[in-house]
Amino acid sequence: MKGLPAETDFIVVGAGVAGLRAAIELAAAGSVLVLSKTELPNFKTADAKSDAAWLSDEDEISLHLQDTLATGDGLCDLNAVKTLLEEGPERIEELIAWGKHHGTKLVFSQEITSSRSRALHAEGDVTGRAILRVLFEKAQSLKHLTIAPFAFTTELLSDGGHISGIALIDQKGVPQQVSCSAVLLATGGAGQLFRNTTNPESATGDGVAMAVRAGAEVSDMEFVQFHPTALHMKKVPRFFLPETLCAEGAYLRNFELNRFMMKYHPEAERAPRDLVVRAIVHEMEVSRSKDPFVYLDLTHMNATKVEKHFPRVYAAFMAHNIDITEDVIPVRPAAHFSMGGVRTDIHGSTNVPGLFAAGEVATNGLHGANRLPSNALLESLVYGARAGKAMRAAEKRAAKHEKQPRAAYSNGPVDTGMEELVEQIQDLMWNEVGIVRSRMGMQKAVKSLEEMAPKLAHPKTRRSHEASNLHLAALLVARSALAREESRGAHYRMDYPDHDDKKFLKHSVVRTEKVVFVS
Numbered sequence: 001m002k003g004l005p006a007e008t009d010f011i012v013v014g015a016g017v018a019g020l021r022a023a024i025e026l027a028a029a030g031s032v033l034v035l036s037k038t039e040l041p042n043f044k045t046a047d048a049k050s051d052a053a054w055l056s057d058e059d060e061i062s063l064h065l066q067d068t069l070a071t072g073d074g075l076c077d078l079n080a081v082k083t084l085l086e087e088g089p090e091r092i093e094e095l096i097a098w099g100k101h102h103g104t105k106l107v108f109s110q111e112i113t114s115s116r117s118r119a120l121h122a123e124g125d126v127t128g129r130a131i132l133r134v135l136f137e138k139a140q141s142l143k144h145l146t147i148a149p150f151a152f153t154t155e156l157l158s159d160g161g162h163i164s165g166i167a168l169i170d171q172k173g174v175p176q177q178v179s180c181s182a183v184l185l186a187t188g189g190a191g192q193l194f195r196n197t198t199n200p201e202s203a204t205g206d207g208v209a210m211a212v213r214a215g216a217e218v219s220d221m222e223f224v225q226f227h228p229t230a231l232h233m234k235k236v237p238r239f240f241l242p243e244t245l246c247a248e249g250a251y252l253r254n255f256e257l258n259r260f261m262m263k264y265h266p267e268a269e270r271a272p273r274d275l276v277v278r279a280i281v282h283e284m285e286v287s288r289s290k291d292p293f294v295y296l297d298l299t300h301m302n303a304t305k306v307e308k309h310f311p312r313v314y315a316a317f318m319a320h321n322i323d324i325t326e327d328v329i330p331v332r333p334a335a336h337f338s339m340g341g342v343r344t345d346i347h348g349s350t351n352v353p354g355l356f357a358a359g360e361v362a363t364n365g366l367h368g369a370n371r372l373p374s375n376a377l378l379e380s381l382v383y384g385a386r387a388g389k390a391m392r393a394a395e396k397r398a399a400k401h402e403k404q405p406r407a408a409y410s411n412g413p414v415d416t417g418m419e420e421l422v423e424q425i426q427d428l429m430w431n432e433v434g435i436v437r438s439r440m441g442m443q444k445a446v447k448s449l450e451e452m453a454p455k456l457a458h459p460k461t462r463r464s465h466e467a468s469n470l471h472l473a474a475l476l477v478a479r480s481a482l483a484r485e486e487s488r489g490a491h492y493r494m495d496y497p498d499h500d501d502k503k504f505l506k507h508s509v510v511r512t513e514k515v516v517f518v519s
């Protein structure tokens with residue numbers, strides 16, 4: 001590929017669903033540079049092992065107002081939810097049309113269970129992967145749009161308080177700057193903050209950290225959704241087992257192979273997700289293992305039925321020589337989705353002129369305190385398109401940057417001690433700011449993170465930038481979780497197990513180091 005331009009009209013950081021959808025919108029108004037810090041996905045090859053990364057129990061996009069509000073536990077922004085549901089069908093129909101053109105079949109149908117809800121499925125593929133494929137094909141067919149792989153954005157540049165470009169480390173490890181009129185952050189989640197996560201290795205909170213350094217507000221950072229049953233086996237990717245397996249009759253067993261969910265809820269394995277997650281954590285705590293986990297057991301279920309109902313799960317495990325109809329599966333909870341992020345309005349605008357955000361890195365109040373499964377892809381589509389439209393209206397400006405970005409040199413060599421620091425952050429977050437939280441634990445985490453700061457202050461390589469971003473994002477999550485003295489949605493505190501609507505039926509917002517709560 002050719003080198004990157006020194007100037008472009010628009011920059012989109014992130015080549016996921018949100019970034020690509022925004023870029024497609026922007027390409028009609030000027031030149032667009034889309035950056036991905038990883039390689040671009042290869043849709044030509046498909047094998048069960050690599051397809052496991054796409055496994056999901058939310059294998060559809062569906063439209064549900066009441067369920068979204070109920071899951072958000074009082075904190076959903078009604079306007080953001082309504083916008084999602086009103087504009088969702090149009091975004092989906094458009095996607096189906098683009099898919100048809102490129103030979104990917106997506107179906108948007110009325111669900112049998114409810115006369116009002118409609119759902120999008122991909123035929124013969126995982127829905128998330130099929131959507132990304134359609135967007136890639138559409139984006140690559142557009143004239144003014146360039147997608148650059150292995151381009152690691154390190155910093156946002158500004159001119160008189162207006163975002164005017166970015167600094168990056170390119171494919172060859174060379175630092176560069178690119179000027180533009182407006183930047184969209186679409187960098188995805190921050191699951192790598194935690195020791196156990198379903199997220200890819202690239203989910204290191206870069207977008208949130210860059211935004212905060214540029215003066216943007218972040219909101220609802222304490223709300224992190226955990227998936228109950230991620231595979232826990234050495235040398236096998238941490239893909240997750242769909243919760244629908246429990247709904248179909250799978251059992252959860254503790255380390256001693258005893259079923260335990262009946263102790264926690266009359267619905268046993270079919271109890272609400274957050275309760276199942278906390279029950280598993282408790283069983284892991286009381287087990288005597290140094291490396292605790294529980295088992296998911298399908299061995300009592302009809303093998304042919306399991307194979308037929310869950311063909312992708314079955315195939316993904318068989319690719320690792322595990323027959324889930326004969327063996328119990330070691331699992332434990334894992335960080336899955338960040339409800340919080342860079343604070344935006346429903347057009348993707350942040351409080352910093354020229355800076356926009358969409359997708360998992362952003363928050364506009366859509367998910368509130370917890371996310372309804374399957375709403376994230378639709379969010380990325382609808383709000384990616386909206387952010388693209390808003391950026392088109394951004395004033396075109398001549399390039400001029402105020403200050404030099406933090407130094408960025410090369411891809412390697414790997415910084416000494418950096419991996420240990422990342423592991424320390426992940427352990428602290430998992431143990432003290434994870435599924436079950438308390439004041440003492442979180443104060444300990446904040447103090448340890450603050451003490452670590454000098455070691456991460458001058459990142460030079462890709463990995464040290466990631467470590468530094470993880471560190472900042474960890475502080476934002478820990479401080480916000482400490483400030484919310486109640487339990488709500490995905491945020492559970494042992495010392496405050498109930499809601500406190502009077503004080504906390506509000507969104508947390510981090511301004512500099514201070515957490516404030518706003519309606």
Ligand SMILES: Cc1cc2nc3c(=O)[nH]c(=O)nc-3n(C[C@H](O)[C@H](O)[C@H](O)COP(=O)(O)OP(=O)(O)OC[C@H]3O[C@@H](n4cnc5c(N)ncnc54)[C@H](O)[C@@H]3O)c2cc1C
Nearest residue numbers: 014015016017018037056058153187188359360374376377
């Ligand atoms: C295993 C799994 C299954 C899921 N299944 C579903 C589902 O079925 N339905 C649903 O609604 N949701 C699902 N989710 C959630 C959903 O997939 C995500 O929330 C959504 O894809 C986020 O899209 P995004 O565009 O915001 O970010 P992503 O798709 O995560 O893309 C982020 C992009 O940003 C780039 N990037 C990050 N940092 C930098 C940087 N510093 N410089 C340059 N580029 C950078 C990355 O390379 C990547 O291209 C799932 C999540 C996981 C982990």
